[in-house]
Amino acid sequence: MASKKRGRTWRKRKKRTRERDSRPVCQGKDKELINLQQFMKANDFTGCPLKPAIFPGTGRGVMAVRSIKAGEVIIAVPRKILISCRTVLSSRLGIELKKWSITSRFTCAQVLSLFLLLEKNKGAASFWHPYIRSLPNTFTTPVYFTETELNALSPSLQDKARDLKKELLHAYNDLEPFVASSLPELDSKFTFDAFRWAWSVLKTRTLYQEDCKSPYLSKKEPQTSTLVPMLDLINHSPSAKARFGYNVNTSCYEVRVLEPYRKYDQVFISYGFEENTELMLKFGFYVPRNPKDFIKINLSELFECLPQISDDERKNKVDLLFDSGLLSNQTCTWNGISWQVMSVLQVLASNDIDKNRSLFQNLLKQVIYIVSSDMIMITLWRFSLFLLPIIAYKLTNV
Numbered sequence: 195m196a197s198k199k200r201g202r203t204w205r206k207r208k209k210r211t212r213e214r215d216s217r218p219v220c221q222g223k224d225k226e227l228i229n230l231q232q233f234m235k236a237n238d239f240t241g242c243p244l245k246p247a248i249f250p251g252t253g254r255g256v257m258a259v260r261s262i263k264a265g266e267v268i269i270a271v272p273r274k275i276l277i278s279c280r281t282v283l284s285s286r287l288g289i290e291l292k293k294w295s296i297t298s299r300f301t302c303a304q305v306l307s308l309f310l311l312l313e314k315n316k317g318a319a320s321f322w323h324p325y326i327r328s329l330p331n332t333f334t335t336p337v338y339f340t341e342t343e344l345n346a347l348s349p350s351l352q353d354k355a356r357d358l359k360k361e362l363l364h365a366y367n368d369l370e371p372f373v374a375s376s377l378p379e380l381d382s383k384f385t386f387d388a389f390r391w392a393w394s395v396l397k398t399r400t401l402y403q404e405d406c407k408s409p410y411l412s413k414k415e416p417q418t419s420t421l422v423p424m425l426d427l428i429n430h431s432p433s434a435k436a437r438f439g440y441n442v443n444t445s446c447y448e449v450r451v452l453e454p455y456r457k458y459d460q461v462f463i464s465y466g467f468e469e470n471t472e473l474m475l476k477f478g479f480y481v482p483r484n485p486k487d488f489i490k491i492n493l494s495e496l497f498e499c500l501p502q503i504s505d506d507e508r509k510n511k512v513d514l515l516f517d518s519g520l521l522s523n524q525t526c527t528w529n530g531i532s533w534q535v536m537s538v539l540q541v542l543a544s545n546d547i548d549k550n551r552s553l554f555q556n557l558l559k560q561v562i563y564i565v566s567s568d569m570i571m572i573t574l575w576r577f578s579l580f581l582l583p584i585i586a587y588k589l590t591n592v
């Protein structure tokens with residue numbers, strides 16, 4: 195087929211479209227987000243160099259409105275607009291929970307979810323209304339997966355996803371008698387769907403704050419979850435370098451970035467969960483080509499890659515590998531297989547290993563000792579991998 199040659203104007207236009215499509219779209223005119231910022235300002239928030247924006251690939255997040263230096267505190271949210279167990283216990287819900295604690299005690303996630311639902315139900319009359327309006331309406335976490343979607347997961351992931359659904363259902367059922375008896379204003383609105391929304395807000399957005407240790411709540415789980423308005427708009431990146439936490443000196447929840455950002459960059463933190471399976475289960479997203487992602491490789495899978503060997507030979511090799519400690523970190527990342535997989539493959543591929551067993555053992559031990567003694571030596575070990583097949587060949591042919 196004859197290819198049509200396009201002109202310079204067409205190429206320029208195409209480049210502009212591509213650039214436009216990869217640019218963040220500032221959410222400066224979004225009514226809910228304007229109200230959120232006004233609510234924050236009215237409650238002693240002194241502002242920040244961040245603006246909500248929609249980014250291609252990661253969705254809604256925050257954009258730097260000026261260049262940011264490494265070491266800067268980019269956001270400090272005052273204590274009075276944090277939602278934690280302390281907030282719940284000092285509200286009307288807290289009074290009811292204290293009374294009910296003789297019958298049973300609920301977890302931090304359960305009471306925070308109830309609190310959110312009660313406040314959502316109050317509408318504009320709620321102090322938290324601007325924050326609640328800024329929250330997503332739906333989520334992509336496994337508790338929202340249909341049966342078909344669950345079945346598409348790998349068996350182990352499927353089990354974990356089903357466990358999360360069971361945990362949510364249990365949390366909901368457990369609260370029903372309390373809601374029916376103590377919260378008449380919520381009763382008919384306390385549906386599974388409504389609770390799932392509040393639960394998902396909690397599970398995907400809470401940050402850590404010092405344990406509340408309330409005797410009125412269940413001690414089965416730590417009472418550390420805290421919702422931090424605005425700060426919870428920051429998306430995750432596995433490579434983000436930032437520290438965040440509650441600062442007792444300033445009484446604010448703060449984020450300090452440890453790397454510089456340019457104006458219009460998306461600012462990230464790391465949620466602490468790194469592999470895609472964890473990110474998907476806990477937060478409902480994955481990072482394409484996640485550098486922290488890996489798959490585990492079993493020894494039996496490695497054996498399958500090699501020509502058939504006798505049972506005796508197989509046993510000898512497995513024994514040698516167990517002794518050598520090489521069977522840890524049998525993984526493959528986007529950067530390729532680990533050096534341990536590489537060395538196991540080399541042991542498995544070499545012939546007549548039992549003839550020179552002690553020589554081989556010593557060689558492996560020395561190399562492992564070198565690796566664990568110094569990072570620089572890892573480079574040497576990598577280099578030695580090129581030599582290992584030659585050494586192995588020489589050893590097995592003495």
Ligand SMILES: C[S@@+](CC[C@H](N)C(=O)[O-])C[C@H]1O[C@@H](n2cnc3c(N)ncnc32)[C@H](O)[C@@H]1O
Nearest residue numbers: 252254255398399426427428429430477478479
């Ligand atoms: C703490 S919130 C961050 C703000 C959120 N994007 C919002 O619009 O409200 C966490 C949620 O953001 C989304 N998210 C965070 N990091 C992401 C990323 N790197 N890629 C895609 N989605 C991401 C996920 O839906 C996750 O459950």
